[in-house]
Amino acid sequence: MMKALVVVAHGSRREASNEEVRELVARLDESAGGSFAVVCAAFLELAEPSIPDAIVDVIDQGAGHVTVLPYFLSAGRHVATDIPAEIDKALVRRPGVEIHLAGYAGSSKAMLPLLLNLAKS
Template identity: 55%
Template sequence: MAERRRGLVLVAHGSRREASNDEVRRVAAQLAEQSAGRFEMIHAAFLELAEPLIPAGVQCCIDNGMEEVVVLPYFLSAGRHVVEDIPAEVAKVNNTTGAEVRIAPYLGAAPGLADILLEQSEK
């Protein structure tokens, strides 16, 4: 069986400060560099205040033939944005191809975060 074509959408809140949005886009670019081909498309999308919004970011993957789209919340806490708003935005996507669209656990839930914080504390 051929591997499925996969897209990754890194979702952040979005800011009026464009430099913060660009910072998220750079993280997405870094993910693309390091993903070693696990994802064919990787880009950032935003809940509000910046483009593309979440539905457009996911739609772009579907329209480009991705069979699986992973939405990855770039958030540190499981607040309303993660629990309610992101799923609601993802549900707006017009999934005409029947692609699998799923939401991965948010960054703050990652077990490796403590190690990274301890590394930062020595810098």
């Protein structure tokens, strides 16, 4: 079964910030070692593609399993409520596909060493 990864960021009015996310996702795709056939960025608001559009796009490319990875630091309203609601919108458009909502970036145990490394640099 073809797997896809959709990395979700908030989105910004500042296009350079959105492009920074897209570039990060491209590097993630390169380092994923083929774990996902398709890796793309999506945005909750203020930028394209939207979460449902990105999910539908990877499904239309053949993905039967989609992992949605929130690129957020805390479990605020966007992570707890908004992103799941956007996933539900995609499921209405493409029912029957397995969609997994991964943990948000800030919940990773790798965050503590990362922050310490940044502080020391």
